Amino acid sequence: MSTNTYELSAAEKKFVGWHVFFAVAALSVGALFGPLQALEHSGLDLYPYLKPVFKSYYQGLTLHGVLNALVWTTFFITGFLTLAVSKGLERPMKYPKLNAVGFWTMVVGLVTAAIPLLLDEASVLYTFYPPMKANWAFYLGLTLVVVGSWIEGYGMYYTFAAWRKENPGVRSPLAALGSVITMVMWQIATLGVAVEILTMLLPWSLGLIEGTDPQLARTYFWFTGHPLVYFWLLPAYLSWYSFLPKQVGGKLFSDSLARFAFWLFLLLSVPLGFHHQYVDPGVPAGWKFLHAILTYSVFLPSMMTAFTVVATLEKAGRARGGKGLFGWLRTLPWNNPSVTAQLLGGILFFFGGIGGLANASYNVNLVLHNTAWVPGHFHLTVASAVTMSFMGITYWLVPYVTGKKLISDKAAHWANWLWFTGMVIFSNAMHVVGLLGAPRRTPLGLAPYIPEEWSGHLLRVGIGGTIMFFGIYTYIILLARTAWSKKAEAADVEIPLAQAEQDPQNTPEWLDKWVPWLVGTVVLLIVAYGPQLIDQISNISLNAPGGRVW
């Protein structure tokens, strides 16, 4: 195995840097609302004081969801995967202008959607269920963000294809393969929301059609909505497989199983959206049950990932002198904030995974659906495993693309541990109060049905949320000061690209062939979604005019 010493060009570094800039800028606004919501639950409602600017809890919650879950993630992911493809393949993007067009389309989309969001003309939350009607610019903006991400994906596909042509018979490098699989999965998954917006929401918000079919819209939305979770998660997994092993001084435990996991995610991420619709009136129970089983099956590649990552870490920890059952954990390089962030995110994800199994469990979902348990759960996934991994990645990526050393490792450690501690308190309280019956998406301080026994848990929601806020703002300020500092030391950072224990060339060929996996993906989609889509589309009735209700 030859060592990969490829360096991104200055222009490519800048391009990746712009992604991170917009991602963190979105996070810096989205994160402002987290403590407001959490404190509202504890009985301290600060929204009335913000009235001149932000009109309601729901406007804040919409901004929180859209900017954090959709914008911070999508911008960061497209930037990080661009880097992973380029570094993995040791070549620049084939058509850098195509990638640039994709990126600036995303930026235009972000601005287009931000205007109605900030003007309280689109306070429909990040699921934007019709017939609650937002200003058309919101739907158009979201569409442009998605289309821009597709175009960036095409840029990566062309680059990947060019590399394959230049390197016949060579196994695709894992970092690039995982990135491209993620983008292909995203391309397939987002067809749902694209059809929802283009055939229904956009013409309706423009006044071209009278109403919507809210049930069909939910089916379209969740076609995209659950694989969205894997679009967030796979780049974190990619970091754990392809970068983290190097950072802990080890090697990836199993190259072929890592590839196998990515292919399984391509196959299984999309055909399971009905598990978000278990309690929908318009979807037959039998189809929901099928999707429940498929949801269990997508748990398998995550379990495989858990093994490979922990085995990699354990071997590295033991090589560093760790002894005993758990001694290897102590000897991992916890002094490296990039490693710490990802380890802490991984620990929280263990609990997020267990909670996810409960959500996926068909009838068990009856006690959880739309309760505070659900945001409790996804703060352990997208806001922990994913966000903490992204934080960890930026601790080396920002120095790499700016050429400046992180101005304070200590601040990065504070950010990690505050976020982790706050999250433990917050998410536990949300799970508990959700099981007791508290609804999600609700300013509970205004709800007349809150029993006294919830108040202790709701207080913990506020405390945890506030600690998290200090953590994330420590992170944001650290990155901003590093990027703009004139005094920061020049950094000589390498991309920590890991090697596997085995020569990837020994990986079986079927783990490097696209056609069978793509065909399998399409066939499974047709089986799992085809009949219901045909049924719901042929019975469409656009009879819900809805409107603005905030």
Place this chain on the structure above:
Amino acid sequence: MTSKSSMHIDPYERNWIIISIVLLVSFAVAISVAGFAFGIQVPSPEQRVDPRTVADSGPWADPGLRELSPGKYEAYILAQTWSFLPREMTVPIGAEVTFYITSKDVQHGFKLQETNLNVQVVPGQVSKLTVTFDRPGDYDYICTEYCGSGHAAMFGTLHVEP
């Protein structure tokens, strides 16, 4: 299988994968038994309605309880911004109540606290589930889907009398 190009699977990893599969299969069995032997079920399509006219005529024009036979009830519930109709209902202990819930405007949620009744309420659709009440008390039904400014205050109460 040649040694040159083969899948590397560590014995521990093989066992881990087997344990994972066994675990997932047992969960699938558990939810199937609960669903199909104990009848803890999720809603299925009941009927389509026109949300623009559903409150004008038919059962949701006069929402509330109907007693079908002793101890057996139907409850027609209309969700709207930002209240449930009716706001209150009373049934005797042991009552078996089948709920038919729809919305005349935007989406809502209907969660009857401390029971397994928790459904999405979608305009144009009817959410149907059945609950038997074995314990007396006051059960709040709350809106669990964001439905606009007054969402937090949207709830009603079902009294189960001893």
